[in-house]
Amino acid sequence: MDLKPTPEQEEFRAECRDWLRANLPEETIFYKARLEGSWETISLLLMAGHFGVPFFYLMGRDVKRRGWTLAVGGAWLLVMHFVDLYWQVMPTLHPDGVRPSPLDATTPRLRMLEACLKTCRRRPIPSSSGPATPG
Numbered sequence: 001m002d003l004k005p006t007p008e009q010e011e012f013r014a015e016c017r018d019w020l021r022a023n024l025p026e027e028t029i030f031y032k033a034r035l036e037g038s039w040e041t042i043s044l045l046l047m048a049g050h051f052g053v054p055f056f057y058l059m060g061r062d063v064k065r066r067g068w069t070l071a072v073g074g075a076w077l078l079v080m081h082f083v084d085l086y087w088q089v090m091p092t093l094h095p096d097g098v099r100p101s102p103l104d105a106t107t108p109r110l111r112m113l114e115a116c117l118k119t120c121r122r123r124p125i126p127s128s129s130g131p132a133t134p135g
Contacts, residue, residue, distance in 0.1 A: 033091045033092070033095055034087060034091050037096065037097045038097040038098040039087070039091050039097065039098060041098075042083065042086075042087050042098060043087065045083065046080065046083060046084055046087055049076070049079075049080040049083065050077075050080050050084065053076065054073060054076065054077060057073055057076070058073065086100075086104060090104075
């Protein structure tokens with residue numbers, strides 16, 4: 001007597017496991033806060049801006065042949081990444097809706113500048129005059 005489950009039973013079990021994981025309370029609370037009020041608009045912007053806009057932007061052959069058009073696409077993706085980080089963090093601080101401030105834009109730049117300065121202090125920048133010759 002073979003007690004192995006059929007492929008259909010295995011597929012059903014996998015779907016049940018996924019459904020149970022998707023309905024965990026800590027997961028639903030995260031998305032509930034981001035799908036209400038003005039945060040819903042940011043959610044829709046992220047869906048379109050992370051996938052839809054870059055997908056259709058890169059469909060054309062000419063866009064991929066010019067460096068400046070790729071740079072525009074890269075800048076768009078960096079902006080969308082910043083919006084994504086904002087969407088992940090700020091609903092906890094402002095559950096009633098989106099409230100951008102000038103500090104929201106400056107904080108990541110200051111952190112990047114700080115990291116660059118720390119890196120430069122650790123490693124000296126080599127001179128461009130060539131290798132040093134023993135004197």
